Amino acid sequence: MRWGILGAANFARQHMGPAIHAAKGAELVALATSDPVKATGFSDFAPGLRVHSDYDALLADDGIDAVYIPLPNHLHVDWTIKALEAGKHVLCEKPIALKAEDIDRVIAARDASGKFAAEAFMITHHPQFARARELVQGGKIGQLRHVDALFSFNNPDAGNIRNKPDTGGGALPDIGVYVLGAARFVTGAEPVAVTHARVDFEGGVDVFAQFAAEFEGFTYSGLVSTRMQPAQRITFHGDKGILTMTAPFNAGVYDQAELVIETQNGSRTVERWPGVNQYVLQVEAFAAAALHGADYACPLEFSRGTQAMMDMVYAAGR
Structure with a gap:
């Protein structure tokens, strides 16, 4: 290609x-x-x-x-x-x-x-997300009760495009897609309602958003900010275990891709994916879908669902 x-x-x-x-x-x-x-x-x-x-x-x-x-x-x-x-x-x-x-x-x-x-949406092509989806939907942590997601970094530069309202800047457009899309991808579930949202603006763009949502069978909380110390993680909390991804979004840049599973019997398992380039995997998956009709992890219909949830967060924040 x-x-x-x-x-x-x-x-x-x-x-x-x-x-x-x-x-x-x-x-x-x-x-x-x-x-x-x-x-x-x-x-x-x-x-x-x-x-x-x-x-x-x-x-x-x-x-x-x-x-x-x-x-x-x-x-x-x-x-x-x-x-x-x-x-x-x-x-x-x-x-x-x-x-x-x-x-x-x-x-x-x-x-x-x-x-x-x-x-x-490159993270859906990283093997850590395929593994998390398999474990959560396969019942490894029992019945899912709550998902918690966080992504932040500090970018106060007024000249940066992410801080310009006329070009679609803001924390939610830039990184909200990760904390929202990751939860939807792993669980395969859709939000019923966004029950709370606080969205703070600076210079016409949102720089902090904290929100809560109800899914069928579990609750969700998320936080994104472009004015905080860099951090990222997502946790899936079930009635029989907890699955945590410690570098879910910038794997290999923020930290090594790592998935931690803790279960009721006190066991703790860590799975790691050193050296995986999710951008290369994305390009290869795209070509397979475009040229050969292969299944694609993040079709436009999935992206629409994530944006619809982001729209719900904005609406609740207002």
């Missing part, structure tokens, strides 16, 4: 570009950016990279099969649809939309084009 990247974002240069280059059956062949200096950071690991000066030119490139979109949040829906209409498969950074109903437009464009499109 021949890939092009729409925009020379730092994240694309540091993580997704190298992942595309390293993935089996994938080749990074093109980049759209008006800044030749930014293109250098990509051609360093992808020699022979074609550089287009604008996004439309990249979409018109017949030598590209798939497009990765790391643009600012408010541009995701429109450029995903444009790429699909140009005949490209599309992997778009999360959040793929800022409202659940906007994902309906993307789903319609996907279906009309016959191409594959997905949100880049």
Whole structure:
């Protein structure tokens, strides 16, 4: 699969570009950016990279099969649809939309084009999440009673795109997808209601959100912030055990991927996945789905469910 990247974002240069280059059956062949200096950071690991000066030119490139979109949040829906209409498969950074109903437009464009499109929710491709899903749904910790999720980091830079309201900034759009989507993915359940939410704003964007929800059979609590000491974890608490993921979201960067299982008899088991690159696995899974119709862990319909829950948090916070 021949890939092009729409925009020379730092994240694309540091993580997704190298992942595309390293993935089996994938080749990074093109980049759209008006800044030749930014293109250098990509051609360093992808020699022979074609550089287009604008996004439309990249979409018109017949030598590209798939497009990765790391643009600012408010541009995701429109450029995903444009790429699909140009005949490209599309992997778009999360959040793929800022409202659940906007994902309906993307789903319609996907279906009309016959191409594959997905949100880049990479954690669902990490083996620790497949394992957590197997254990929780398989009854390893008994009946699930409560899920607790936390993700925070400290980013007070007013010039950073995550702190700009006009580009879809905010803690919930940036990292809320993790604490909400992870709980839905592992449990396979959907929220019945968001029962509490406190959402604090600064400069027009949310920088702290603490919320509680009811699922069928269990409760949920979540916290995200872009003004706190970096931390991340998610815990699944059953009536016969506890399963904790200590680096669920930035595995290999924040810390080593580790899953801890504690059960009633006092046993404690630790499973680890050193050296796994979830971005590479995401690219390979995307190609398998796009080219061969393989099952995909995070289809657009799943992403819509996560965004719908985020919309519920915002509504409860107001």
